[in-house]
Amino acid sequence: NSLDELQGFDAAFLSMGAVKAQRLGIEGQELPGVMDCLGFLREANLGHNACVGERVAVVGAGNVAIDGARTALRLGAKEVTIVYRRTRLEMPAYQFEVHAAEEEGVKLMFLASPLGVRQEAGHLSLHLQRMKLGEPDESGRRRPVPIPGEEMDLPVDTILEAIGQVA
DSSP, rough: HHHHHHHHSSSSOOOOOEEEEEOOOOBBBTTTTEEEEHHHHHHHHTTOOOOOOOOOEEEESSSHHHHHHHHHHTTTEEEEEOOSSSSSGGGOOOOOHHHHHHHHHHHOOSSSEEEEEETTTTEEEEEEEEEEEEEEESSEEEEEEEEEEEEEEEEEEEEEEESSSEE
């Protein structure tokens, strides 16, 4: 007797989703305190110790980024900033979620893209490149273009990577 005969099915469809977080691909991403947002959310939802410190940067602008930012606040972070390389108009997250995050105190930093992470005096420093919007890319959103000489540092305790997932 085969399984098909026992169950009456002709086929099975497996749909695991895209659960492997994409990395930023920048220098310093392996430092302690830099973590993927999905892993952070999993740990927080399981009730495990998810210490984030006082200042958190969330890189990305989708629904995972919004969830990570709001969760970090609820876990005791004093300042949470979402860093996105485009503008609010191009954010893929649901706008009602973005608004709710802002109401909770999440800050939004637009037109900034990570260049690297450094550890300084026990904290992290997220080195950012200022951007402007150029022509639309294959997604239909205007492509972020670096503004030469426009760089800055954002001091943080934790960086959550929320730039997408792959299978």
